[in-house]
Amino acid sequence: MLRLTLQGMRARWVTFTGSFVALALGVGLIAATGLALAATFEAPHRGPERFAAAPVVVRASDTLRVSTPIGDRTRRLAEPRAVPDGLAAELARLGRTVEDRTFPVSFADASSGGGATDRADGAADGDGAVGHPWSVAAATPYRLTGGRAPATSDEIVVAEAPRAEERADGGVEVGDRVRVVTPDGADDRTVVGTVGATDFENAVFFTDAEAAQLSPRISALVVHADATAVRKAVRATADDAQDDDAAADARSGFEVLTGDERRRADPDPDRDSEALVAVNALLGTAAGITCFVSVFVVASTFAFAVAQRRREFGLLRTAGATPRQLRRTVFAEAVLVAVPASATGCLLGVLGAPRIAAWLVGNGVAPSWFAIGDQTWPLHTAFWTGLCVAMAGVLTSSWRAGRIKPTEALREAAVDSRAMPPSRRLLGALVLLAGLGLLVWSLANDPGEALKRKTYLTRPMLLIVGFALYAPVLVPPLVRLVTWLPARLPGATGLLARANAATGVRRTAAVAAPVLITVALAASLLGTTATINEAKATEAATQTSADYVVAVPGEDGALPAAFVTRARSIPGTAVSASRSTAVTALEEDVALVTSEARAVDPADLAAVSRLPVASGRVADLDDGGIVVNEEWRERTVGQRVRVWLGDGREATLRIVAVLRTGTGDNGVYVTPRNAPGATVDRVDIKLRDGADAAAVDAALHEAGRATGTTVLTKDAWLERSHPRSSESTRLGMLLILGIALLYTGIALVNTLVMATSDRVGDLAVLRLTGTTKPQVLRLVTAEALLVVAVGSLLGAAVAGLNLLGLRGALALLSVRSPLVVPWGSLGSMVAASAVLAVVAAVLPALAALRTRPVEVAGTRE
Incomplete structure (x- = not known):
């Protein structure tokens, strides 16, 4: 039978070559995507980056921790609290301290005399930068590569562009006069120094006094003292203030970081893992679809290869072959093709996986360090999947081939x-x-x-x-x-x-x-x-019924307070300034579910929006209320829900309205008092009846130019944000x-x-x-x-x-x-x-x- 099988394969080499190619490529795709997927399961370990030279770092915890019947559940806070001035003063008694302040910064195009609005894409150079006081640079990897430290309020030090072509295209150099947008507005400042670039943030340094003016809250505190003494001082400060709710938060909400734990104070310390989550989801989907397509095509090809040979099987039946012998022949041929094809496919997968990883990195889908690891289980999975699919592909057809009667063979084959x-x-x-x-x-x-x-x-x-x-x-x-x-x-x-x-x-x-x-x-x-x-x-x-929408691009950032003030002063407009925040609820006493939220003034919101209300009234929103959507487990108007606000404070709020789910972007609404750490990141402006549209447009764009803020019409905002x-x-x-x-x-x-x-x-x-x-x-x-x-x-x-x-x-x-x-x-x-x-x-x-x-x-x- 084996000899007959080999002779049949030699006679119909085109059919078996086609089956081999289909299976080898299918296994190769499964192996390549499997290897790429396996590389996303573990991020590389990084040591402390931002505070690599700091002995001790004290900061407020950015993690919400809630006890449940099945253990503690955690979520990241949307607005971590600041380090209180009292705690900073207490720690200063132990040794030298440095206050770190972090706030959003961007560069406007001052060369043309305008602000960020002069950019065709509506974005300013330097978007995504963060400001810090210069004194904290000693605790970080930043060192001067040119120029000097800032000495006056209008001087800054910037990070170099990582590549020469970026410096030539849009970077700044020592001596340049640039327009810098901060939470206070836009001002012209002189670049007096540069520091080396890092991959965790784009830093801009100000004098300590200017940084404190721009951002009064202390983000973190570098303490040059014994860590044990610092921990005792933190606990003592919290325990002494028994009459203050903030003290209760401080008692369980501060971190004293040393050694490798200092990484938790880095900007987005989990960015490697989070980056892999997105890549994992993408490759997981690609692997699933690839596996489906491969299995589908391979099974179809093998079944077709068997169906092509019905005339041959009919002749064998006429010559005396039994149905069992035909089935054995078909399965033997499938094994002889599938084993080397699956092995070849695994080799193709090993060669193709690095190319998939390179494509992901080159297009910015995966981080620059992403690479294929040494996992072998995807190869085993691909090999046995290919073999099993080949067997499954010939199973039904071989059964039908064995059932062909000798007298019906030729007619069946025609x-x-x-x-x-x-x-x-x-x-x-x-x-x-x-x-x-x-x-x-x-x-x-x-x-x-x-x-x-x-x-x-x-x-x-x-x-x-x-x-x-x-x-x-x-x-x-x-x-x-x-x-x-x-x-x-x-x-x-x-x-x-x-x-x-x-x-x-x-x-x-x-x-x-x-x-x-x-x-x-x-x-x-x-x-x-x-x-x-x-x-x-x-x-x-x-x-959105607003005529203009001014929003911060991306997830982080704040609009200058000066722009909000000037926008509110323009006659003939209704203005709603809102803040991004988050609200977390405990569902069924076991799961913490965080919902994106906006902090709004309900009267202002009603003037510029048409929310899809399913029940209740958004106008009833107050400091004790909350607007939820239909995805919430508790969604009855008047019902009180236990939630944790963006800064971790627990609150019990009354549901005043329920929004329809829609496409999933209908979030939660609270008042600004329930989002104290959030900054204004969106302003909606609507023309009132009888307003002079041309005058309002001119005033808004003048406010944008003066504060380095991009002003967009509703249509332009929709095109950019959606x-x-x-x-x-x-x-x-x-x-x-x-x-x-x-x-x-x-x-x-x-x-x-x-x-x-x-x-x-x-x-x-x-x-x-x-x-x-x-x-x-x-x-x-x-x-x-x-x-x-x-x-x-x-x-x-x-x-x-x-x-x-x-x-x-x-x-x-x-x-x-x-x-x-x-x-x-x-x-x-x-x-x-x-x-x-x-x-x-x-x-x-x-x-x-x-x-x-x-x-x-x-x-x-």
């Missing part, structure tokens, strides 16, 4: 008369019902789930499998639909293409499978993300779709080569009936285009169901937004599939036509 057995119908129905059932279930119970990435990235998979299983039933009517007009045109090409595709249902379904998955994935993922982005922008536009697709989302989709679609494209070519090479005899018969070579090539081309059209229609059906489900979810969430279909991207992918299909079909046909038809026909006989 036409696909029974391409859909009952078992496949049942399995396809179950898969389709599962996919549609999950969609209906989510719409009925949690429509917001449809907008989450894990849902809309994975839901199409069940529908793709279901449609692929039912392809033998769906192909004939689709073929008749697509060829209705071509079959009626003069000439036999359209009619022959229709007949060949309809009679070779298995071949048509196998070739259409890669096109199905290409169109379904691309349309579902690109269409869903574009629709969600459009829905978010539409929702934001609906909820782009059609963020860069991270675009790159993530590019990675996911790029890997999947590259493989499906190769699989399409591979399957077509297998299918066309198996039709050498059919092409010879056409030549013997008088068909010319150009006519044969036109027929092959028409059949390839027909199969691409069938696969595209099946993929479009899958994508349509997904997008309609998304549209239903948005409607249930009370968000009115149109579906966005990426017609351009889909057209390009279908066109690329058509080109690949034609090339993959025509080239083997050209090779086949080199042989004389009589010789091929004689061989067949």
Whole structure:
């Protein structure tokens, strides 16, 4: 039997080569994405960076810790408290102390006489910088690389740009006069020194007095004293103030950091782990989709390879082979192909994983230090997955091959008369019902789930499998639909293409499978993300009735107080200044859930917004109240909820209104008193009836120029804050779709080569009936285009169901937004599939036509 197996493999080397290529590439993709995913499980350990030279650092804890029946639960605070002046004075008795203050800084373009508003993109040079007093530099890695320390209030020291091209493009040098935007406004300052750049922050140093003026709160305290004495002083200060709530917070809310613990005082000490969380989510999704695509294509290819050999199996049955012998032969062939193919795939994965990591780093998706580790479990997983999938791919087909009766063999091999057995119908129905059932279930119970990435990235998979299983039933009517007009045109090409595709249902379904998955994935993922982005922008536009929105780009920062003051003084305007904060609630006494929130004046908010209120009144918001959304467990108006505010203080607030969930951006609202550490980061301005629009516009832009603040109209703000697709989302989709679609494209070519090479005899018969070579090539081309059209229609059906489900979810969430279909991207992918299909079909046909038809026909006989 082994000898017969090897002889069969040698005789049908094209088929087995195609199976080998499909499996090797599939295993390679699984191994590469698995290795990249494994590298995200552990971030490198870093020592202290910002306070590397500080003996002891004292700061308020930035962690909320709540005791629950199952242990302590923690969350990071949105607004960590400052170090009290009294504690700073007490610690100064133990030794020399240095007060560190941290506040946002940016550079406006002063050369043109304007502020940040002169920038076309609405952002100022130096965005993301932070200010510090110069005295704290001695406790940090910063050392002068040029110039001197600041001595007067209008002098600063800046960090050098890390690369020479950045310095030449937009950096500053010693002696430059620049316009610096701080929480107090914009002022011209002189750069008197530079320090080396770091990768954890972009620092700007001021004199100690100027820093204290700009930011009175003490962020951290460097203490040159014994750590034990410092800890005793901190505890004593807290214990002495028994009549003050702040003292109770201080008793459990301060950290004395030494040694490696000083890293906790670094800016965003968990940034490495947090960066890997995003990369892990991206690669996890890519690995899941890659695994699905690989399994789908490999199983389809192996099943098709077995189905191609029905004539051969029929002849073996006629010669006396038993069904068991046929099954053993098929499985032996699968093992002989799968083992070396899986091993080759693992080698390809080892070679490809570093390239994926380099692409992620080069495009800013992963941190610069990200690299593939020495994990081996992804290779084991990929190898055994490939082997198991190959076995599964031939299981059903081998069973059917063994059931062929000798007297039916040749007739069975001629036409696909029974391409859909009952078992496949049942399995396809179950898969389709599962996919549609999950969609209906989510719409009925949690429509917001449809907008989450894990849902809309994975839901199409069940529908793709279901449609692929039912392809033998769906192909004939689709073929008749697509060829209705071509079959009626003069000439036999359209009619022959229709007949060949309809009679070779298995071949048509196998070739259409890669096109199905290409169109379904691309349309579902690109269409869903574009629709969600459009829905978010539409929702934001609906909820904002302001004519101007001035907001700090990014997550951190503050608007200059001078701008807020000047904006409020402009006649004919309604102004709402709000702050970003957070509110944490304990759900079911076991889980801390943090919600993004805004601190607002309710009267001002009502003048510039139209919030989607489900119950209650936002106007009833006061210092003892809170506005929540429908995602909260407690959402009954009048109900009191226990929460922890952004600075960690516990409070019991009354629910005054409940907002609809929407796309997920409808957060929580409190008053400014319940967000004492938050700074104004957004101002909404609305023209009152009868106001002079031109005068208001001129006054606002004058205030922006004077304070270095970007002033945007509502439309410009929406375009900037709600782009059609963020860069991270675009790159993530590019990675996911790029890997999947590259493989499906190769699989399409591979399957077509297998299918066309198996039709050498059919092409010879056409030549013997008088068909010319150009006519044969036109027929092959028409059949390839027909199969691409069938696969595209099946993929479009899958994508349509997904997008309609998304549209239903948005409607249930009370968000009115149109579906966005990426017609351009889909057209390009279908066109690329058509080109690949034609090339993959025509080239083997050209090779086949080199042989004389009589010789091929004689061989067949």
